[in-house]
Amino acid sequence: xxxxxxxxxxxxxxxxxxxxxxxxxxxxxxxxxxxxxxxxxxxxxxxxxxxxxxxxxxxxxxxxxxxxxxxxxxxxxxxxxxxxxxxxxxxxxxxxxxxxxxxxxxxxxxxxxxxxxxxxxxxxxxxxxxxxxxxxxxxxxxxxxxxxxxxxxxxxxxxxxxxxxxxxxxxxxxxxxxxxxxxxxxxxxxxxxxxxxxxxxxxxxxxx
Amino acid sequence: xxxxxxxxxxxxxxxxxxxxxxxxxxxxxxxxxxxxxxxxxxxxxxxxxxxxxxxxxxxxxxxxxxxxxxxxxxxxxxxxxxxxxxxxxxxxxxxxxxxxxxxxxxxxx
Numbered sequence: 001x002x003x004x005x006x007x008x009x010x011x012x013x014x015x016x017x018x019x020x021x022x023x024x025x026x027x028x029x030x031x032x033x034x035x036x037x038x039x040x041x042x043x044x045x046x047x048x049x050x051x052x053x054x055x056x057x058x059x060x061x062x063x064x065x066x067x068x069x070x071x072x073x074x075x076x077x078x079x080x081x082x083x084x085x086x087x088x089x090x091x092x093x094x095x096x097x098x099x100x101x102x103x104x105x106x107x108x109x110x111x112x113x114x115x116x117x118x119x120x121x122x123x124x125x126x127x128x129x130x131x132x133x134x135x136x137x138x139x140x141x142x143x144x145x146x147x148x149x150x151x152x153x154x155x156x157x158x159x160x161x162x163x164x165x166x167x168x169x170x171x172x173x174x175x176x177x178x179x180x181x182x183x184x185x186x187x188x189x190x191x192x193x194x195x196x197x198x199x200x201x202x203x204x205x206x207x208x
Numbered sequence: 209x210x211x212x213x214x215x216x217x218x219x220x221x222x223x224x225x226x227x228x229x230x231x232x233x234x235x236x237x238x239x240x241x242x243x244x245x246x247x248x249x250x251x252x253x254x255x256x257x258x259x260x261x262x263x264x265x266x267x268x269x270x271x272x273x274x275x276x277x278x279x280x281x282x283x284x285x286x287x288x289x290x291x292x293x294x295x296x297x298x299x300x301x302x303x304x305x306x307x308x309x310x311x312x313x314x315x316x317x
Contacts (some may be wrong), residue, residue: 003218012217016225026237053266071289077294081301102237111227115220127270139277151284158288165295
């Protein structure tokens with residue numbers, strides 16, 4: 001990093017403050033659309049922290065994958081499931097929040113204690129700086145080749161799985177009768193397994 | 209500009225930010241009623257782990273930057289997890305017509 005040290009410190013303070021405040025906003029804001037956009041801000045600040053850590057390639061990957069793909073995916077999911085519903089009150093919600101908050105504060109204190117009491121082997125080797133991308137490429141094609149290939153298989157499996165889980169209307173033939181069956185009609189015709197409905201569902205499949 | 213060997217930011221500062229991010233993620237994971245927010249909290253926790261990996265990679269493993277390679281794999285797995293998680297969420301919403309986590313209690317003991 002060839003920036004003056006004071007500039008680095010100011011950048012770190014700003015980025016970490018944005019990260020922490022943004023993550024609190026993601027968790028605490030009542031409107032989930034604001035949460036999703038704040039999550040994008042958190043991802044961008046984390047990418048800035050990566051730049052401070054001499055990792056330009058991972059910062060670019062973070063922006064491409066998280067801000068460009070994951071955050072947009074979350075926004076699409078919010079649009080698709082956007083139903084305004086009044087959540088039923090739960091007994092003991094405040095107690096539960098306070099208890100989990102205490103547990104998380106304890107975890108935070110523990111992590112801070114570990115971070116500050118461990119004697120790290122500092123100063124370590126000199127960081128490679130701008131050669132990091134070359135080193136990552138060498139790692140990915142020599143000693144981390146098998147995880148790299150497995151990651152491609154994992155991404156393919158995730159893609160196929162997401163399509164299979166999220167598709168709605170599939171025209172295919174019924175296994176038993178051999179008649180063409182519409183997946184959407186089957187879902188409507190079947191007695192609702194999960195929804196508590198008072199009226200019986202209309203039978204659409206019995207018609208030819 | 210001079211490239212000083214000792215970084216002006218201590219390693220513990222990065223670890224503290226990552227710990228804070230992780231704890232906020234855990235709190236959101238436990239307390240969110242909306243299923244999409246639960247997925248966002250998981251992303252926060254994965255980012256906290258990534259910050260830790262990158263900090264250790266820069267400060268303690270500056271020549272063989274293995275932490276950065278691990279961070280890339282974590283990003284890959286996070287992308288796959290987000291896609292499958294949101295597909296599961298869509299399927300759940302189609303079946304139960306809600307995203308309230310308290311009503312997904314089919315497996316409750």
